[in-house]
Amino acid sequence: MIRHVAKGFSRVAALAGVFGLASGAALAQGEVKSPTLDAVKKRGEVICGVDTGIPGYAYQDSAGKWQGLDVSLCRAVAAAIFGDPEKVKYIGTTSKVRFSVLQSGEIDFLVRDSELTLTRDSALGLVEITPNFYTGQTIMVRKSLNVAHAKELNGATICLLTGTTLETNIADFNRANNIKIGTLLFERPEEAFAAAEAGRCDGYTDDGGSVAAARSAMKKPDDWVFLPETLSRQPLGPHTRQGDDRWTDIVKWSHFAMLEAEELGITKANVDEIKKSSTDPQVRKFLGLEGDLGKGLGLTNDFAYNIVKAEGNYGEVYEATFGSKGLGLPRGLNNLYRNGGLMYPYSWY
Amino acid sequence: MVRRPSRRAKAAQWLLLAAVLAVAYVIISDAADNLARRNLRFGFGFLADRANFDIPFHLVSWVEADTYGRALLVSLLNTLLVSAMGIVTATLLGLVVGIMRLSVNWLMRNVALGFIEFVRNTPQLVQIIFWYFAVLQTLPPPRGSITIPGGFLLNIRGLYVPGAVMRPGSELLSLLAVTLLVATPFMWRLRLGEVLVGAKALVLPLLAIGLLAGGTERIEFPALKGFNIAGGTQIPPELVALWAGLSIYASAFIAEIVRSAIEAVPKGQHEAAHSMGLRRAPVLFLIVLPQAIRIMVPQLTSQYLNIIKSSTLGAAVAYPEIFQIFAGTVMQQANKEVETIIVVMAVFLTINLLASAFMNWYNERVALVER
Structure with missing residues (x-):
């Protein structure tokens, strides 16, 4: 069947080629070369590397449908390219293999609560696009321990996942404060949560969003408290391979489209109405009614409209995943800049 | 030449070997290319x-x-x-x-x-x-540890066994003791001339115990301190479960x-x-x-x-x-x-x-x- 689809596509491509010749001048103007975008279009779907399953970022609901903040970026990219957010194939990746899977070309891009770091940029040859979630390493402990600060955890054991920057941060924190917090490393969150729940460790650590997810997975979430310290900054965001700048742009601007929509007050519910009635030139350019913003990226001009229509703006996505309708995590740093947060989209014109 | 079956077999084997080497070369050079393309340097200096x-x-x-x-x-x-x-x-x-x-x-x-x-x-x-x-x-939490006679403690963090605190610089002694223990069964079976060493080999473990005792500064008993049990040797539940x-x-x-x-x-x-x-x-x-x-x-x-x-x-x-x-x-x-x-x-x-x-x-x- 896949072969049939591919054949169908090549036929469409051939037809498009004929028309393309006729309008060669128009093509030359919007010249776009992206091997990844070409491959995605030919394949008919985006292959998106996400977490194997953690509430908030990416998980499958009881109906087997992928949900989460990271998943919404996958859907946004698919909406931008195909106008259809369902054209995504999700690959659940563990923290250990995520970058190898991206480097080997098995996925088109990675959005898996992954920290943007210099070494990943230099040593791994990846593009650190832009944060889609600002957080910091947080420790959650049992209320009954009566601990108010991380420094009081001398001698305690903390459960966490292997293959991350978390262990090093704990080691640095130990060294800086001359204490000893022990760690117990698990391969998958399921076992780590269960071990923390059973009392094998005194607490659990990860980035703030993941710890909120861990707390929601506990039998009695109210028994657990967050310690006020953050052990590190953790700007989490999507990664692509170096060498395909145009593809990186598409992922980047799909994220910014959701931020810009929030900035302009466009939501999933009112986007159609605004498209019909708005006279604001900024809104009209954003939605593709005027100008050629999408073409420059190798997309259609209404790509931002498609994203908002499918996923809504960033604020809506946050509310549904981490916010009041999800894990109940205050928006904090992830607010728009004008509300005291760090989310500040680049300009569109 | 190739009509003789033995030679033909030999030629086939050489061909196979050459093919395997060629495939290995392709794989290795491909991996090297990929590493170079990603600016990764191959080496074990990181150890x-x-x-x-x-x-x-x-x-x-x-x-x-x-x-x-x-x-x-x-x-x-x-x-x-x-x-x-x-x-x-x-x-x-x-x-x-x-x-x-x-x-x-x-x-x-x-x-x-x-x-x-x-x-x-x-x-x-x-x-x-x-x-x-x-x-x-x-198993119970650390604060509710089960006490086992002889200074043992058992809780969810593991089984805690009283441990010997060795004098500084006694690692060599411990190594020697372990070597002696390993050598014992071999000595037992060794023949010196016509005579089997046999039970005389038991001198070695006795010597090992003596060495270990000599290197020990004090015996430390596990006890609750802060969040965890401190002191002694911990046998963690992870080891027991995997075992x-x-x-x-x-x-x-x-x-x-x-x-x-x-x-x-x-x-x-x-x-x-x-x-x-x-x-x-x-x-x-x-x-x-x-x-x-x-x-x-x-x-x-x-x-x-x-x-x-x-x-x-x-x-x-x-x-x-x-x-x-x-x-x-x-x-x-x-x-x-x-x-x-x-x-x-x-x-x-x-x-x-x-x-x-x-x-x-x-x-x-x-x-x-x-x-």
Whole structure:
């Protein structure tokens, strides 16, 4: 069947080629070369590397449908390219293999609560696009321990996942404060949560969003408290391979489209109405009614409209995943800049 | 020239070798190209870099400031420890269950059969995780530790055993003591001239105990301090769960090996022994089992190798073995994917080749000598 689809596509491509010749001048103007975008279009779907399953970022609901903040970026990219957010194939990746899977070309891009770091940029040859979630390493402990600060955890054991920057941060924190917090490393969150729940460790650590997810997975979430310290900054965001700048742009601007929509007050519910009635030139350019913003990226001009229509703006996505309708995590740093947060989209014109 | 079959065979072998080398060359140069394209440099220099992470269970000393190379040693020893423990218990348990399988008692026979079928037909990873949570769910928190006479404490964080605090600089003494203990059984069998050393070899373990006692500064008893038990030696639940998971799974296979080997000993051997008036137990242990061992050894070897390889499943239950520490944490932190995997594969290859060399040597020793 896949072969049939591919054949169908090549036929469409051939037809498009004929028309393309006729309008060669128009093509030359919007010249776009992206091997990844070409491959995605030919394949008919985006292959998106996400977490194997953690509430908030990416998980499958009881109906087997992928949900989460990271998943919404996958859907946004698919909406931008195909106008259809369902054209995504999700690959659940563990923290250990995520970058190898991206480097080997098995996925088109990675959005898996992954920290943007210099070494990943230099040593791994990846593009650190832009944060889609600002957080910091947080420790959650049992209320009954009566601990108010991380420094009081001398001698305690903390459960966490292997293959991350978390262990090093704990080691640095130990060294800086001359204490000893022990760690117990698990391969998958399921076992780590269960071990923390059973009392094998005194607490659990990860980035703030993941710890909120861990707390929601506990039998009695109210028994657990967050310690006020953050052990590190953790700007989490999507990664692509170096060498395909145009593809990186598409992922980047799909994220910014959701931020810009929030900035302009466009939501999933009112986007159609605004498209019909708005006279604001900024809104009209954003939605593709005027100008050629999408073409420059190798997309259609209404790509931002498609994203908002499918996923809504960033604020809506946050509310549904981490916010009041999800894990109940205050928006904090992830607010728009004008509300005291760090989310500040680049300009569109 | 190529018409002679022997030459043709030789030519074919050379061709095959050339093909294999060509494929290997393509793979290696491709990997090198890919690494170069990603600006990754191949090399093992990272082993001397500071590791900066904690390993919760270690047989030799470990601090966060140690190197990746030391992390390799620490995790390798953890792998060897759990493999050795697994091999010993799997063999003993497998022997018992295998003999039970042949019991004349209906209940015993079928309990053994049920055990084997149940254990053999469920995934090993599931069993290990099951044992881990079975252990975790039953034990009390550190503040409610079960006290066992002799200064032992048992809680969800593990079994705490009183430990000896060694005088500084006594590592050499400990090493010497371990060497003496290992050498004892060999000395026992050694012949000096015509005389067997035998029980005189027991001087060596006595000497080892003396050395250890001399190196000990004081005995430290575990006690609750802050969040955890401090002092003494901790046997963590991760080790126990992995040990149980490895030995119980392998014991089911070993039980079947034992049963088939016993049944393969010619019936005449039992009958002859019975007719000489021997009872059931001596017949089994003096006549049948020694002959059955010959048949078991080659198959046991492959089970032992499986146990060693399966020890990597410990990563799922937070046991710091080589796969988790070296092919996990170190791989990520040093950004050395190819190198760490090569090291881990080389380590397992070496362990398993040594283990099978030993088993082959043992096999030759017990094999039937035809005269």
